[in-house]
Amino acid sequence: MTLLADLLSTVFERRYRLSFGTGGDNRPVEDLAEALVGSTAETSGLTLAAQILDRYAAMDDTEKLAFFRHLATAMNIDPVTVKATLDAYEAEPSKATYRAFVHAAEPKRHEFIKRLNHVPGATEALVRMRADLLQLGAGEDALQALDLDFRHLFVSWFNRGFLVLRPINWESPALILEKIIAYEAVHSIDSWEDLRRRVEPSDRRCFAFFHPAMPDEPLIFVEVALTKDVPGSVQSLLTEDRQPISDQTAKTAVFYSISNCQPGLAGISFGNSLIKQVAADLAFELPGLKTFVTLSPIPGLMGWAMQSEIEVDPSDALSVRQLAAHYLLEAKRGDGQPHDPVARFHLGNGAIIHAVHAEADTSQKGMAQSAGAMVNYLYDLSRTAQNHEDYASKRKIAATNGVRTAASAFPTGA
Amino acid sequence: MTLLADLLSTVFERRYRLSFGTGGDNRPVEDLAEALVGSTAETSGLTLAAQILDRYAAMDDTEKLAFFRHLATAMNIDPVTVKATLDAYEAEPSKATYRAFVHAAEPKRHEFIKRLNHVPGATEALVRMRADLLQLGAGEDALQALDLDFRHLFVSWFNRGFLVLRPINWESPALILEKIIAYEAVHSIDSWEDLRRRVEPSDRRCFAFFHPAMPDEPLIFVEVALTKDVPGSVQSLLTEDRQPISDQTAKTAVFYSISNCQPGLAGISFGNSLIKQVAADLAFELPGLKTFVTLSPIPGLMGWAMQSEIEVDPSDALSVRQLAAHYLLEAKRGDGQPHDPVARFHLGNGAIIHAVHAEADTSQKGMAQSAGAMVNYLYDLSRTAQNHEDYASKRKIAATNGVRTAASAFPTGA
Amino acid sequence: MTLLADLLSTVFERRYRLSFGTGGDNRPVEDLAEALVGSTAETSGLTLAAQILDRYAAMDDTEKLAFFRHLATAMNIDPVTVKATLDAYEAEPSKATYRAFVHAAEPKRHEFIKRLNHVPGATEALVRMRADLLQLGAGEDALQALDLDFRHLFVSWFNRGFLVLRPINWESPALILEKIIAYEAVHSIDSWEDLRRRVEPSDRRCFAFFHPAMPDEPLIFVEVALTKDVPGSVQSLLTEDRQPISDQTAKTAVFYSISNCQPGLAGISFGNSLIKQVAADLAFELPGLKTFVTLSPIPGLMGWAMQSEIEVDPSDALSVRQLAAHYLLEAKRGDGQPHDPVARFHLGNGAIIHAVHAEADTSQKGMAQSAGAMVNYLYDLSRTAQNHEDYASKRKIAATNGVRTAASAFPTGA
Amino acid sequence: MTLLADLLSTVFERRYRLSFGTGGDNRPVEDLAEALVGSTAETSGLTLAAQILDRYAAMDDTEKLAFFRHLATAMNIDPVTVKATLDAYEAEPSKATYRAFVHAAEPKRHEFIKRLNHVPGATEALVRMRADLLQLGAGEDALQALDLDFRHLFVSWFNRGFLVLRPINWESPALILEKIIAYEAVHSIDSWEDLRRRVEPSDRRCFAFFHPAMPDEPLIFVEVALTKDVPGSVQSLLTEDRQPISDQTAKTAVFYSISNCQPGLAGISFGNSLIKQVAADLAFELPGLKTFVTLSPIPGLMGWAMQSEIEVDPSDALSVRQLAAHYLLEAKRGDGQPHDPVARFHLGNGAIIHAVHAEADTSQKGMAQSAGAMVNYLYDLSRTAQNHEDYASKRKIAATNGVRTAASAFPTGA
Secondary structure, rough: HHHHHHHHHHHHHHHHHHOOOOOOOOHHHHHHHHHHOOOOOOOHHHHHHHHHHHHHHOOOHHHHHHHHHHHHHOOOOOOHHHHHHHHHHHHHOOOHHHHHHHHHHHHHHHHHHHHHHOOOOOOHHHHHHHHHHHHHHHOOOOHHHHHHHHHHHHHHHHOOHEEEEOOOOOOEHHHHHHHHHHOOOOOOOOOOHHHHHHHOOOOEEEEEEEEOOOOOOEEEEEEEEEEEEOOOOOOHHHHHOOOOOOOOHOOEEEEEEEEOHHHEEEEOOOHHHHHHHHHHHHHOOOOOOOOEEEEOOOOOOOHHHHOOOOOOOOOOHHHHHHHHHHHHHHEOOOOOOOOHHHHHHHHHEEEEEEEEOOOOOOHHHEEEHHHHOEEEEEEOOOOHHHHHHHHHHHHHOOEEEHHHHHHHHOOOOO | HHHHHHHHHHHHHHHHHHOOOOOOOOOHHHHHHHHHHHHHHHHHHHHHHHHHHHHOOOHHHHHHHHHHHHHHHHHHHHHHHHHHHHHHHHHOOOHHHHHHHHHHOOOOHHHHHHHOOOOOHHHHHHHHHHHHHHHHOOOOHHHHHHHHHHHHHHHOOOOOHOOEEEEEEOEHHHHHHHHEEEEEEEEOOOHHHHHHHHHHOOOOOEEEEEEEOOOOOOOOOEEEEEEEOOOHHHHHHOOOOOOOHHHOOOOOOEEEEEEEEEEHHOOOOOOOOOOOHHHHHHHHHHHOOEEEEEEEEEEOOHHHHHOOOOOOOOOEEEEEHHHHHHHHHHHOOOOOOOOOOHHHHHHHOOOEEEEEEEEOOOOHHHHHHHHHHHEEEEEOOOHHHHHHHHHHHHOOOEEHHHHHHHHHHOOOOO | HHHHHHHHHHHHHHHHHOOOOOOOOOOHHHHHHHHHHHOOHHHHHHHHHHHHHHHHHHOOHHHHHHHHHHHHHHOOOOHHHHHHHHHEEEEEEEEHHHHHHHHHOHEEEEHHHHHHOOOHHHHHHHHHHHHHHHHHOOOOHHHHHHHHHHHHHHHHHOOOOOOOOOOOOOOOEEEHHHHHHHHHHOOOOOOOHHHHHHHOOOOOOEEEEEEOOOOOOOOOOEEEEEOOOOOOHHHHHHOOOOOOOOOOOOOEEEEEEEOOHHHHHHHOOOOHHHHHHHHHHHHHOOOOOOOEEEEEEOOOHHHHHHHHOOOOOOOHHHHHHHHHEEEHHEEEEEOOOOHHHHHHHHHHOOOEEEEEEOOOOOOOHHHHHOOOOEEEEOOOOOOHHHHHHHHHHHOOOOOOHHHHHHHHHHOOOO | OHHHHHHHHHHHHHHHHOOOOOOOOOOOOOHHHHHHHHHOOOHHHHHHHHHHHHHHHHHHHHHHHHHHHHHHHHHHOOOOHHHHHHHHHHHOOOOOOOOHHHHOOOHHHHHHHHHHHOOOOOOHHHHHHHHHHHHHHOOOOOHHHHHHHHHHHHHHOOHHHHHHEEOOOOOOOOHHHHHHHHHHOOOOOHHHHHHHHHHOOOOOEEEEEEEEOOOOOEEEEEEEEEEEOOOOHHHHHHHHOOOOOOOOHOOEEEEEEEEEOOOOHOOOOHHHHHHHHHHHHHHHHOOOOOOEEEEEOOHHHHHHHHHHOOOOOOOHHHHHHHHHHHHHHEEEEOOEEEOHHHHHHHHOOOOEEEEEOOOOOOOOHHHHHHHEEEEEEEEEOOHHHHHHHHHHHHHHOEEEEHHHHHOOOOOOOO
């Protein structure tokens, strides 16, 4: 990825960076911000932007909050102007009236963020800035509105068409690999040796999305195991002393962990694309693969059971399995969607509930959240569109007969 | 650049592309477009987007115009809704009311273009689509408003922070080099041998900006000659039989040609950044370089002279030079800016008019547009910010005494 | 290839180079050469080696000849020492006696050439040096012996295991492509447009072997056309206005031109490897390819016909074809091998004579050397080993019945 | 390095590899070896070579020994033929007689090894084969002679001109970094965190030589610390909690560890080149660097002291320092060279003994081998040639006055 980084950023940019940001402009950062959106020359703009980013990097939380509040208020839209330009456009729709409206309807902080991004390396700083905002601005309406503007811009910048899918393996730079260790959110990686077992063997794969302007920062990654059969336990997948199989003999690709890496990109969904692109690619590379399936946690199970005053005996595998099937098929939120967040994600992608397993994740976390139960969601690319459609319009949940049978065997207290 | 292209797009994406767009959806393209903005699943969205791009690629001008008109009308903002959401926001500014306003104020075609871009390779297709729109939509208000939305998105996507500066030389792929030949707009390149003379010798350089999503398409490029002295004639710079000098002995970098490559990116300015970044880089690489200067055409000179009923004798070098100096310093548009477009560009960047030369471009084009006169604009990076400021606020034109003297010697018919 | 070059040579090496070779050592080059083989410190050795290469580069032919004669005589083996060390080894074979023999049996010029190669970039210079030697040393025994030492070292350095196969296409650096134009030896390339027709269309391929120490210099390359049927005319293959086919629909790969690029590597055969590796690779990439065949000239035909006092009427296609078949199957050198050099090459590789065509190369060169006849040699990778064996041990020529029939129809003057 | 590996080996080669070596030729490996040197067709040769390498990889030590003995005897030179061809050459020196002699004087196993190397990836296998030979063949004259042939070929293949210097840093592939951990021979690296401290901070550098045919295997590497002053203790250099300095403010480059990685390349010296090239490069990159110095162990000190019946009190820093200085300057081998192997290496390179330190390596290993003493060897590139010369011809040891004074203060028992 270093080489990629070099190709993209190039020494040119790093040198260029040196020329800016070193200035000692003593004005308050709010004044610098106003100057930046008002500046007409790119060069002075770059100097201002670099200074603002440097100043921000040195702020404590109180200062950041003040800075965000300034953006949220002083750089907001002016409803009076918006209304006036809208009236003018309605009266006579022309290029000029439309331009005036568009200009008025977009708050100045939009332009502010875009200009900050002119500085080489700024994209990463801005993603971190939004992570701060999400944390500091919780519950404050004006800051949440400001966040909407950040998010709006990021959705545009991190458009699927600009993302790059890259394999992560034992030949990847340590710089990237240490981030995989740090960001793994599902089944934590506790050492470099553990990492190596996830990315080096012939029957393991890992893929991540990158953005060219942040070439050393994965956005999201998925870990894949290549197996003969659909697995029913994550322990057996990750055990240290297993014997790897040749990727040529694998029949099944198991997506057993998906982790988002950037808190500052919250709400911008990459996971759906990632799974489907990786599935399409693996199918091309390894024609022997016939089944694409997850091995997923059921994080909402035990919380829901407690709320529902259902007693769960984790040592009774049969009833845990029935409970899990019942939960996935029947437990709903107020809006009619499944209670379980992971289920919502995969069903929304058009997957089908393929099988439910007890004693599948016996880690402390696994026992606590789902009494050890896990679930396979199956991705049949020829059917995901229809499944999605049915789910989106009719809340219909696709599941195998086996899962339905297990669910109906669950004693619903009647 | 191929390698860069491979790194970025990767085979993955190309394979992925194969899975889409082949469908035979017979609905009118307008229906596909509505379906795309309404679609909630990414996969079906990709298929739709790929089909729309394929259908567009096969359209003739009449069909394109109809397609654009559909976007301009059916996917426009709805002023009533905008006003209602704005009122709600004014009454109670919250995250929810702001979100509703933002959603209403952004026409659906915005989302439409963003979704088209999800398809691998779509960015280039969209840039070409806007080139069509600029040509077909001239003079039609609704289409010009539509173009504003394209432009708005492109300004965001082609943010300076996402561009990559790359040297172009004799080691560049033929694929890129043939585009340099095709796009050179100032001093045309008439063969591969001619190109080689521009990029291979030790005292020649060429740099271009690229966007990672269009790695085989330069956006803008600049050609540079490294010389001892500031040159007064483009013929002497480009003569076939000159003796190259070592780049280590050069004292001056001459930007003698800047060409935009993408009509679909019209109005999105890269030239200012390009000159300054290349200057900063060359100064770093070759510390012997002390002077950064252009050798620029004066395209507006003869047109203005004709309008002003000034007779020009191209063979009288002295008076051509005085006329050119006078024109650059004194001929103004209605808004007080210089009449000459190239002068506006460089003065706006903070450059200074350094010297004016007669018999400097004796090509047919050079004689026709400026009686053979050319001009050096000097970039002194320590002074461009101030020059720009003076120019932007007070229309003050920076020029050397030599140029001022020549201008004042011009007999202004008094 | 530039990028490859950068990766390999890296700026490091180029900087390092700067530190050497600039010295002003005024001793005769012969003294420098003696000093180099006698030097024990690498640093002073590098300086000496760089100076010798610089001095050589400035020599005229007379000086080069003197230099070569010095190497051939003053740096030759000493038979007396060889015999003495051999006797000692025979008397008591030990590590020490063997080492002494090996040292004595290798002329000092071996070490001299190896030490010259320590200088970054020297490999290319040494290959050019041997090209000079082959030309200047023709007919002079001592210089031909010197050439054997060069050749011996080059066989070791250019071992098949060190060569890199790279595709050449329209994305290759201009630097490489201009060499393809220059080195094409079979069907000359007369412009960049002509080159583009050979490497850009979907049904054209070109591959070359490179050595990592000469990354900008192809060693040998082959041009391939992908077709439906086995072609019988090179004109139809290369015609300007043909319609390319998709590589996915091709059934046949036609090797229509193989060119060695480095005169200094004469006698070191790469062609056999190249054809078989390219065939293996294309078979993998394009499973639809079933037939691998050449379209080859018959350069010896007309010369042999003249010698044999056979009159040839080029306009009589039938008899030209019969003559060509007869010539390929029956005309032999003193050692029993075929008279035609191209036939010897392909039959030695285990190919089979598949078909013979008249009016197949109607260029001036084609008419002059073979009355327009050409031949397809077929590479069936499952049979090349056996064919080779039969040819090598029994001079048996593999040919189809069609070719045999045509040959036997040739009226052999009985 | 992966990317480099890809560029070099390319998928082509890997595919090609698949086509060979799978055959089930049941002949003894000795017969395969004879067949390989006798084979005339490259293809069958490749199959044979791949099979021999596969067979070798599966051998135990006894089988390997038998295999080596076969090469050593059945593929040796034939003194009778050598003598006959030498006589013929002496009688009439011609190309033909010289060729016959060269052929006879080179044992068949030379050709055998070269042909094995035709298989993609074979170079690494051959380097490992020689490592086995060095271990198994110790003390057996015929096998040591065989080793001379391996070494002779490897000296040619690993010619300095073919090696590539590459920086190793935290952006390097994990695949390479784990080898740095494994091969570090001087100050062992005990974890990935420890490694990171050696390669990531701004004042640390690491460089390695690679051969293009073994792109994932470093041959030798050097670790460098950038400091203000010449350091006198490795503990202070490597302490976990130190504060890195900016590389721009460093004045001294300290080579504190050099490790050979390939036992199979024993006796082929790269260290001299490596130090000097890294020094030249760092001097270019960081003009502030004025001093290039090692911080080296004195591995022979305590062994020599024991032999010489000198009692050493490690807690008496002054006398340890005097002892070390005395040892380095005065303790000699039979051939007049210094007793200490590291001293021989650096003095042979033209370095000067700059300073001697007690309590400089307080690790267990450091105390055991040198009572904690270490030494700085200074590389002054303007003087290394002369120093080397004096050392090589007159055994003169370059040292500072400080070191000489310390040495003469050592009480030599008189």
